[in-house]
Amino acid sequence: MSTEIILCPRPFARYSGRLLLLPLLPHRPRLKPLPAEVWSKIFAQVLTADISLSSTQTFRSWPSLLLVCKCFKEVAMPLFYSHVQIRTTHSLDKFTSLLRSADQKWDSIRRIPYSAPGRWVQALDLTRLPSTLGCHEAFNLDSLLTQLFPLLPFLARLSLCPGLCLSRRALASLTNRSENSNLRVLEGLNYEPSFTSQFATAEDPVVQLLATCSSLERLEVIGVGLDSVDIEFPDPPEGAHLPLQTAKLDLRRLHTLTLLSMPSSSLMFALLDTPLPSLRKLIITPYDDLPYPASLVSRFLDCHGSSLLSLLFFTPKSWPTRLRPSPPTILHTSPSLRHLSLEYPLPVLLLPAGDSSPSHSLPLEILSIPRPSGDFWRTLEKLLPQLPSLKVVRTRDVRWLRRGMTNRAQEAGVQGEMRDWRRRLARRGIRLLDGDWKETPLV
16 A cells, blocks of 8 residues: 655745655565574575685674674574684683583573583584693693583584593593483594403493493594513413403494404404494504404404495504504405405405406405505405496595606606506406596696
8 A cells, every 4th residue: 555745835935835646666574583493504505615614704793693683593592603723721711610510500490401502513523633732731621621621511523632642530530421412423432442351341341331322323443552572461261252241332323433452452342342333434554464352353344344335444643653564355355345454465366266257346446555566456356347336436645746757757766656557457447546536636
């Protein structure tokens, strides 16, 4: 409905009158407000775009977004705290103090069982924290984490700094939470195995933590390595192949497991006796030259290798780096592999019994090696008739030389070996890729 507008001339005009004006355009109706659910999805898209940017640009638009109006702040604040990344001890101290003050103001009158913003945190990233700290700073950092873990009831993803070793009190603070069933991803957990109690796994603090995480999907545990000259391993009791006291773990949803620099531990003993029906990807450091119980890697593959689709052997860089051999029976214990990554020294892979004829094939599609060598080519050449699905051989530690280098440089050393492998594999329809997943030299 249009609105009438009447203009009155000056009252002392000689010929006064009234002029009626009608608007040329109809009246614009008020916009309907968007529901809070729609704004929440819009802010989630902004958060995803900010996380994909570089570390110096992350969350630049969020402070201004929270200051637009009160409605925006109410909708965006839970998303702002949903993914928290802390890089310094000072920031961790401020964040812990904020959550503690909010928790102390909580009363029993409100209907929500947990305080904010602690209940909004779903992912906590501590990978950027400094790994080299003094004794006082390390103690202060461990104390802050001990206070922080109980204040995050809905934490679903916890990424720790691999160089940060949690104390028993910090692990107990994380273990004693009643909401550990919400935890789905646990990464960067530094673990010092106790070889004196490997026959009583229920006493291990890390095992006690995993016993409360029934919804865990991804687990990454990093050990301290092993020097077989300095460490002596106790022999197991006669007739005993598993610890006397084995903790009962429920990890039926675990699909990705990483065990680095850990030949033997109470955790591995507990995992040997734990069904892992969903396990599909395993990243592990090989220790095939050490006997049982000094190394449990081969026994672990015997127990859980049949369901694996991806198996990656990896030795973290250290000084001095001690490279251990991989078991040659990988194709026996893991016949369903689609991706296999080997570590130096490259093993002489053995085919499963009865699979020497071309009629028996393996589903392997991607094979990764550090760099090509003539010795391993002879091993691979024998396996190729039983690998009809092989599409890619990747040399992860080598990259193609840029174009413009002389032919002599491209034919010398590792580059010449790679060109030779590429010609041989191309006859079978297999691509040779470098560490950057490039098939040809860079322009």
